[in-house]
Amino acid sequence: MRSKILRCPACGRYTLKEMCPVCGTATASSRPARFSPQDRYGRYRRMLLKEAHSREL
Ligand SMILES: [Zn+2]
Numbered sequence: 001m002r003s004k005i006l007r008c009p010a011c012g013r014y015t016l017k018e019m020c021p022v023c024g025t026a027t028a029s030s031r032p033a034r035f036s037p038q039d040r041y042g043r044y045r046r047m048l049l050k051e052a053h054s055r056e057l
Contacts, residue, residue, distance in 0.1 A: 005029075011049045023049050 006027035007013070008020035020027055 010046055011053060022053055 004016065006015055006018065006029060008015065008023065008025050008027050010023050010025040011020060013020055013022055015021055015027055018027055019025065
């Protein structure tokens with residue numbers, strides 16, 4: 001039985017839910033998402049999220 005694995009493009013977390021349970025970002029299938037390496041705001045956002053996650057742990 002195969003599960004539909006989704007991945008949060010913001011924090012990289014894998015989940016079965018359509019939204020990341022941690023940061024609330026809409027998840028996508030685990031293949032490379034439409035992600036721009038020039039998205040510096042996305043990069044900044046991920047840095048903040050990563051810090052937020054480590055604080056939650
Ligand atoms: Zn996330």
